[in-house]
Amino acid sequence: xxxxxxxxxxxxATEIDLCAxxxxxxxxxxxxxxxxxxxxxxxxxQSRAHRIAYWRQKSVWESAQRLKALRAPMARPGWSIPATKxxxxxxxxxxxxxxxxxxxxxxxxDLGSVSKPENVYATPVGGRETxxxxxxxxxxxxxxxxxxxxxxKHTRMVMLERGEAYFDIRHDAARPFVVxxxxxxxxxxxxxxxxxxxxxxxxxxxLQGKARLDSTDRSNPPNSAVLSxxxxxxxxxxxxxxxxxxxxxxxxQMGWRRGVLTFYHATLADAxxxxxxxxxxxxxxxxxxxxxxxxxxTFPVNxxxxxxxxxxSVLGARIENKGHDIVISR
Amino acid sequence: MAEIxxxxxxxxxxxxxxxxxxxxxxxxxxxxxxxxxETMLMRFLRRxxxxxxxxxxxxxxxxxxxxxxxxxxxxKSAKAFVFATARNLLTDLIRKENVVPIAAxxxxxxxxxxxxxxxxxxxxxxxxELRRLQDALDKLPPRHREAVVLGRIEGLTGRxxxxxxxxxxxxxxxxxxxxxxxxxxxYLRDATDAGRRS
Numbered sequence: 406x407x408x409x410x411x412x413x414x415x416x417x418a419t420e421i422d423l424c425a426x427x428x429x430x431x432x433x434x435x436x437x438x439x440x441x442x443x444x445x446x447x448x449x450x451q452s453r454a455h456r457i458a459y460w461r462q463k464s465v466w467e468s469a470q471r472l473k474a475l476r477a478p479m480a481r482p483g484w485s486i487p488a489t490k491x492x493x494x495x496x497x498x499x500x501x502x503x504x505x506x507x508x509x510x511x512x513x514x515d516l517g518s519v520s521k522p523e524n525v526y527a528t529p530v531g532g533r534e535t536x537x538x539x540x541x542x543x544x545x546x547x548x549x550x551x552x553x554x555x556x557x558k559h560t561r562m563v564m565l566e567r568g569e570a571y572f573d574i575r576h577d578a579a580r581p582f583v584v585x586x587x588x589x590x591x592x593x594x595x596x597x598x599x600x601x602x603x604x605x606x607x608x609x610x611x612l613q614g615k616a617r618l619d620s621t622d623r624s625n626p627p628n629s630a631v632l633s634x635x636x637x638x639x640x641x642x643x644x645x646x647x648x649x650x651x652x653x654x655x656x657x658q659m660g661w662r663r664g665v666l667t668f669y670h671a672t673l674a675d676a677x678x679x680x681x682x683x684x685x686x687x688x689x690x691x692x693x694x695x696x697x698x699x700x701x702x703t704f705p706v707n708x709x710x711x712x713x714x715x716x717x718s719v720l721g722a723r724i725e726n727k728g729h730d731i732v733i734s735r
Numbered sequence: 736m737a738e739i740x741x742x743x744x745x746x747x748x749x750x751x752x753x754x755x756x757x758x759x760x761x762x763x764x765x766x767x768x769x770x771x772x773e774t775m776l777m778r779f780l781r782r783x784x785x786x787x788x789x790x791x792x793x794x795x796x797x798x799x800x801x802x803x804x805x806x807x808x809x810x811k812s813a814k815a816f817v818f819a820t821a822r823n824l825l826t827d828l829i830r831k832e833n834v835v836p837i838a839a840x841x842x843x844x845x846x847x848x849x850x851x852x853x854x855x856x857x858x859x860x861x862x863x864e865l866r867r868l869q870d871a872l873d874k875l876p877p878r879h880r881e882a883v884v885l886g887r888i889e890g891l892t893g894r895x896x897x898x899x900x901x902x903x904x905x906x907x908x909x910x911x912x913x914x915x916x917x918x919x920x921x922y923l924r925d926a927t928d929a930g931r932r933s
């Protein structure tokens with residue numbers, strides 16, 4: 406086995422990079438003694454260039470671990486359920502895991518040439534994940550969301566079964582991107598948009614480009630709307646209403662993508678409802694007076710306690726822990 | 736290559752108390768913010784430096800300077816900072832060697848670098864990370880590739896790889912070293928840009 410050599414007067418960058426690769430392969434694949442560790446520590450301490458070369462090599466090697474995903478044999482046909490237990494706030498890792506899962510069902514050699522017909526993605530309460538599609542489009546799933554993705558040569562289709570997702574779509578006139586949700590269909594015309602399937606209504610917020618919303622439920626009269634940036638379509642089974650929201654409000658509504666909730670003059674009741682989407686531990690607002698208090702601020706989506714403390718210190722509300730939940734009252 | 740002038744290192748001496756990053760923080764920052772810029776940085780260097788054989792050394796010197804400064808105070812925009820460092824380095828070298836007129840160094844903006852969008856880069860990079868890994872792996876010479884696949888994907892030890900490939904352990908070691916080294920270059924650089932290092 407070779408041993409990384411001690412640096413002569415001045416080594417070239419390539420020589421240093423090769424030393425870094427050599428140290429890394431020795432650590433990873435062969436027996437590694439205390440003496441080796443001491444030699445390695447000495448080498449690292451010798452110069453900043455050594456440390457940087459090692460960081461660089463190691464980061465790529467760690468990324469290369471993802472190639473393991475390609476080893477998976479053909480999974481059962483139909484569905485594959487990617488991991489959903491990713492912690493929030495680890496977006497990069499989540500994206501990688503999901504992407505790996507997406508291609509993980511393809512045989513190792515076929516990556517890129519075959520597209521899996523359909524995949525299911527889901528997040529638990531408080532979860533958040535990003536899916537990168539092979540066409541360069543991206544979908545971000547908010548808390549408690551489930552959707553199916555189906556792509557083939559002619560179509561790209563997402564069925565949003567519940568929750569909320571942000572879509573950043575590479576437009577392809579030959580292969581339209583459609584989202585089916587709660588009796589409605591959204592067709593992208595080159596777009597960034599979000600879709601939220603709420604309890605009683607569907608909200609489509611257009612951030613960039615253009616998209617069309619059609620109702621697909623035949624039992625109701627057909628409804629259709631073309632959205633421009635800044636517009637929000639609110640659809641119920643009976644109607645589609647388009648409203649315009651100021652950019653500030655739209656930005657705050659997109660806060661979940663960064664793991665925060667932002668409220669502008671939201672009632673305590675609305676803010677609590679929003680928080681409860683993200684947490685198993687629920688906020689309960691018990692009386693009408695407390696409910697209609699207005700609240701402003703930005704909170705990490707999972708920090709229920711912070712919300713309680715703010716309600717207490719700013720609004721003077723009473724906060725109690727009852728079992729699992731937090732009860733807010735006057 | 737020529738002696739690297741020392742300018743740009745003063746910042747390290749101005750380190751404010753308590754603002755220094757730990758080694759782990761610095762490493763994480765470097766991997767997250769600086770490495771994704773490598774494709775662009777290499778392109779910049781090739782456009783602005785005639786002698787191709789210097790380019791890896793220039794890149795390394797830029798990384799060293801950037802990390803030195805970042806350790807004292809983390810720059811607001813890694814991208815702007817990396818390219819400012821690159822320009823300073825080239826300018827210093829030119830002044831020293833008197834090779835090319837200073838005006839020959841292109842503004843980063845003029846070669847299609849937008850200094851304000853590091854986030855976009857990271858998104859793009861995260862997006863097709865796996866595909867780029869796969870591409871890089873596919874470009875390795877067959878024996879190096881085989882060793883890397885057995886080691887990283889199949890999870891074999893060096894000894895097991897040697898047995899599987901029917902070669903000496905020292906040879907496996909070489910294959911892994913060269914394979915890992917080439918994988919890093921291929922992965923961190925655009926397909927069109929990589930592979931020029933030989």
